[in-house]
Amino acid sequence: ASGARVFVCQPLFQNPTGAVLARDRRAAVLRTARAAGAFVVEDDFVRHLVHEDAGPPPPPLAADDTDGVVVHVASLTKATSPSFRVSALAARGPVLERLRAIQVVDAFFVPRPLQEAALELVGSPAWPRHLRALSAELRVRRDTMVSALRLHLPELALDHVPSGGYHLWPRLPDGADETALTAAALRAGVAFTPGRPYFCAEPPAGHARLSFAAVGGSAEIAEGVRRLRSACSEVLG
Ligand SMILES: Cc1ncc(COP(=O)(O)O)c(C=O)c1O
Structure with missing residues (x-):
């Protein structure tokens, strides 16, 4: 009814909520897109970041997808390095040819050394080991x-603890000034x-997206929460 021709979604560990598309809604998404003559762009950006205890x-x-409605986008970046920008696009039928042509115009081609490095990486025995280590470390950090947070910041509501990805998404208390809290947190470090x-x-x-990716380890997470505690005490009272 909206006339939209494309539905962009993150069915696995959506950013920022960490939600996973419910099993019984998957078919509805595909059916609705098909009926509307629209495509579903599936941004599958954290598939490699499933936590160890998640199954x-x-x-x-x-x-x-049996009809070529879904364009699937995957990436190696999150499981490797922010500068290792290699992704993959999979689609069925004419849309793939169109996207391939656009890609050639847009970016020309992915540099060969980068492609070779990507292939060597995912083909090496160290790759599954790396993914297992990543999965274990993410679970510990989460x-x-x-x-x-539960101990020191009980006023932040953690309704959902994700089983993948690298951040939490707590809700702030009613009436909290999100901008003031962000500034106070920065002042607290x-x-x-x-x-x-x-x-x-x-x-x-209000919400806060709290990442546990760009830290040295658990000790830094504890220190970050301590600093957030002092910012919350200042702003939320
Ligand atoms: C929802 C979503 N899609 C895609 C990306 C980008 O992924 P990449 O770093 O693999 O380019 C991000 C990065 O944070 C993201 O949050």
Whole structure:
């Protein structure tokens, strides 16, 4: 009814909520797109960041797609390095040819040395070992942050603890000034992403996107939460 021709979604560990598309809604998404003559762009950006205790993730939506409705986008960046910018696009039918042509115009081609490095990396025995180590470390970091928040910042509501990805998304208390809290946190020496830009309409509440990726380890997470505690005490009272 909206006339939209494309539906962009992150079925696995959506950024910022960490939500996973419910099993019984997967078919509805594909059916609706098909009926509207639209494409589904599946941004599968954190498939390699499943936490150790999570069990196997659901397959990509693209696996259920029999009609060439889904364009699946995957990336190696998050599991390797922010500067290792190699991604993959999979689609069926004419849309693949069109996207390939656009890609050639847009970026010409992915540099050969980067392609070779990517192939060597994912083909090496060290790759699954790396993914296992990553998965274990992410779980430890998530649990460290969840425990520290529950202990020291009980006023932040953690409704959902994700089983993949690298951040938490607590809700701030009603009436909290998100901008003031972001500034106070920076003054206290910790940075987080405020929730406001993630909403296209008025947010139901303030949120904070707390990442546990760019830290040295659990000790830094504990220190970050301590600093956030002092910012919250200053701003939330
Ligand atoms: C939802 C989403 N899609 C895609 C990306 C980009 O992924 P990449 O770093 O692999 O380019 C990000 C980065 O944070 C993201 O949050």
